[in-house]
Amino acid sequence: MKNFVWPLLIIFFLLGGLAAILIGEIVLPPEPRPETVEAISEKWIESGHADAESESFVHWDEEEVPEVPADCTKCHSGIGYLDFLGEDGTEPLSVDSAAKLGSVVSCFVCHNPTAHEKETAIYPSGAEISDLGQAANCVECHQGRTAGTTVDNATMSLPEDEVNTDLAFINVHYKVAGAVRFGSEVTVGYEYPGKTYGGFYPHVSDYQACTDCHDPHSLELTATECAACHPVVSSLDDLKKIRVGSTPDYDGDGNVTEGVYDEMMAVHEVLYSAIQSYAAETLDAPILYAQQFPYWFNDTNGNGEPDEGEVAFPNQFASWSPRLLKAAYNYHLVLEDPGGYMHNASYLVQVMYDSIENLSEQVTIDMSKLVRPE
């Protein structure tokens, strides 16, 4: 072998190795790297959990005793959640005291030994769900404050169509995704006797738990991930267009390409008109709904629309019969989970369908085309 061949071979191998490294860098996906704490903090600071100015955290600022009452601290104060966990050395699973103002859902709320080990959660209905993994903390705060069983307890044995001034509207509370996900397993809706209801909506195995879809820090969804299986999605604005082929025409309008969101909200509209007809015709007490506490108002001029002066606290509706209270609870529930169309659309349609059917025992409602999910 000539002398110059060896150096050439060595250069050849070196170049080859270098090329392999370069190709590797370009072609192979990079290993997922843990996010930096800075990057996580930047995401979190933009999220609702960090928003110290939001109603969720300033609601008590002007009170005579400016503190978050013990009833409310578990979800409206980071300090309160640590108290609930028992991380502050007090008894676990109970809140022992009011909390000082201004404490948001900070890093330590989710990252402490008890929160990391937590697997189960108890719901307002008394139902206990285990094996929740990291979602256990999410569902503690996103489980609502009441359940279908609360409505049951309030109305039990009262005549269905008699106005009872002891009854008051029952509000499931806000952003109740953690309850809606589990449907009948936690009885988040008012469920009518003799009917069967769906439990947890499984979706698909890789997109099942809260943080499979929601970034745990920004809380946001990533449209491209959904688009992989739902081609209708090109941005977050398209999520409400998602529908799968097997979904029935719940609202019976013949359109089987609209998103499941629109199916669900059309049934919601039927429920509203059923509620209004029943209150006006059976109870002689016309009613209105508005997205303002306490949500239900007297429709004083009986025109069905919220007019000037009607949507006001002193004009709140107070002529509840058990039948009306049940339907109104389910109506409001649907609005208090903005992701309900994803979290468990079929369960929400089931409780709405049954509310409409129940009201139709008293008033005429055309529900011949509506489809109740299996």
Ligand code: HEC
């Ligand atoms: C200690 C209570 C608590 C825990 C734990 C908690 N949340 Fe929240 N969450 C809230 C409150 C309160 C709000 C409303 C914040 C606001 O109004 O600014 C909220 C808001 C949200 C929102 C609305 C988006 C936004 O930016 O406001 C999403 C989504 C959300 N949480 C998801 C989750 C997920 C997922 C988890 C678990 C990883 C979780 N939450 C854990 C209390 C909690």
Ligand code: HEC
């Ligand atoms: C199980 C957890 C939980 C408990 C307990 C709880 N809340 Fe909330 N609350 C939430 C969540 C989650 C929100 C969602 C905030 C939002 O809409 O951005 C919320 C929102 C609110 C809001 C804002 C509503 C709005 O229209 O934005 C008020 C007011 C409120 N809660 C009052 C209370 C009071 C008063 C108590 C105690 C008597 C209480 N909450 C107890 C979870 C809870």
Ligand code: HEC
């Ligand atoms: C509402 C609950 C919640 C809050 C608040 C929260 N985290 Fe997390 N964090 C999680 C969850 C859940 C995971 C696990 C995510 C996963 O494995 O997909 C996580 C993961 C992490 C990780 C590991 C990330 C990785 O890529 O492996 C770090 C570091 C972290 N969080 C830091 C923080 C910091 C810093 C803050 C405050 C700025 C914070 N977290 C606030 C729930 C939370």
Ligand code: HEC
């Ligand atoms: C398969 C994906 C998926 C899973 C799993 C999921 N969500 Fe959602 N979530 C959504 C979608 C989609 C929305 C609605 C977003 C929209 O329309 O902009 C939403 C909305 C929400 C909202 C309301 C956000 C707002 O801005 O008001 C909260 C709170 C929430 N989810 C919490 C949770 C919690 C807690 C869990 C676990 C128990 C969970 N989600 C599981 C997809 C998911």
Ligand code: HEC
């Ligand atoms: C790996 C594929 C896959 C991914 C990724 C995925 N989905 Fe799905 N999705 C499905 C399948 C399959 C169904 C039907 C499941 C069933 O109900 O039997 C479905 C059902 C749904 C439904 C209910 C549709 C209906 O007609 O009732 C919604 C809403 C939805 N997905 C939203 C999302 C969102 C939001 C994301 C992103 C966070 C997402 N999906 C990511 C496969 C996927």
